[in-house]
Amino acid sequence: MTETPHTEPTTAAHSKAFEDAYQAARDARRTLYSRAVAYAAHLVRTHLPEAAALTVDTEGKELHEVLDANGNALWHAPSSAGHGLPDGITDEVNDLLDDVIPFGSLSGAAGWKAAPQGMPFRTIRLPKPSAPEAADRRALTARLAARSFFPTPECLAEVHAEWSPGENAFTITGLAPERTRETRDRIRAGITNAGYKLPDGALTVAASGLLATPAAATDLALAVTILAVAGAIDEKALEKVALIGELGLDGQVRPIADVNEAVRIAYASGYRAAVVAEADLGNIDVAGIGVHGAANLRQALTVLDALASKK
Known part of the structure; x- marks a missing residue:
């Protein structure tokens, strides 16, 4: 931009206002590119932690390559x-x-340089990750798992949840086939409406020995195990605590049929604590086991945290 001197006050004021706006626009454009590259780096490094540069097709406006620090193609x-x-x-x-x-x-x-492939390809150098970002990526590339148990007349059934990086997916196995989708949708809604978030990535929940069990009775065990994988609660807090209750779409823990029998089986299996729907507390008369009520999913996690601190 060529500066032109202006002496007339109104003209000079307009000229100064334009120059300020022009500079602000240039600064904003630099900020835009800087933050766009930081965002792209975060997205790519979630799955390719060694990414150091991107090659983009600026004509097609598409990602062409992901490179490591030595210029080797990762993708x-x-x-x-x-x-x-x-x-x-x-x-x-x-x-x-x-x-x-x-x-x-x-x-x-x-600051995107011409790539070795020639135009319209350009190379974008990615910023070095901060220490917390590097730690986050290390965590994201690991497989995470948690488990809990649910009392059934036949056995102590295991609920195992596992998370791994990848495309978002949420799968439940081990329930009666006609109830699997309904249960998955109810668990997803209950977790979300309780103020939690399913982790991004592939989430698989396997419930062994539950085919003959009413699906809704296992909701609390399924949801809490998922939240342990998501980091909302320490997996150790689930040890030796029976989780018995239906989960509403709103995140409320609802009573179930035969709750007293479920608690009795938990006690006979060596459990000394159980979390049930608050409305079910008056339906239980099993001695020797501490039974704790929760009105909603968030309260259930609070109870589990409190029990874990006493172990």
């Missing part, structure tokens, strides 16, 4: 589609590129 379009980077992450990065590339000045404000 390459289209041959790596669906591997290394989930398609959902690739789509999100492409949407980001589609939003920012039209702002121009890719070699100036953005």
Whole structure:
């Protein structure tokens, strides 16, 4: 921009206002690119922790390659589609590129250098991750698991939940087939409406020995085990505590039929504590086991935390 001196006050004021706005726009564009690259780095490193640079097709506004610090390809379009980077992450990065590339000045404000493939490909150097981000990525690349048990007339059935990075998925196995989808939808809604979030990634819940058990009675055990995987509660808090109750779509813990029998079986199996629906407390007369009521999922976790602190 060439500056032109102005002496007339009104003209000078307009000129100064324009120059300030112009500079602010240039600064905003630099900030936009910086934050877009930081966001893209976060998305990609969630699945490819060694990512150090991206190659993008600025004409197609698409991610072309993910490179490590030595320039080796960790991911390459289209041959790596669906591997290394989930398609959902690739789509999100492409949407980001589609939003920012039209702002121009890719070699100036953005600092994107011409790639070895030649134009329209450019290389974007990713910022170094902070220590907390590196720790988060290490956690995200690990498989996480938790388990609890539910008393049934036949056995102490195990509920095992496992999370791994990847495309978002939520699967429950071990329930009667006609009740699996209904239970999954109820658990998802109950967790969300209680103020929690299912972890991003692949979540698999396996319930062994529960095919003959009324599905709703296992809701509390399923939900709490999932939340242990999500980090909402320490998995150790689930040890030796029976979890018995239906979960409403609103996150409320509801009473179940034959709760007294379920608590009796838990006690006979060596359990000395149980969490049930608050409304079920008056229906239990089993001696020797501490029975604690919870009106909702959040209260159930509070009870479990309190019990764990006494162990």
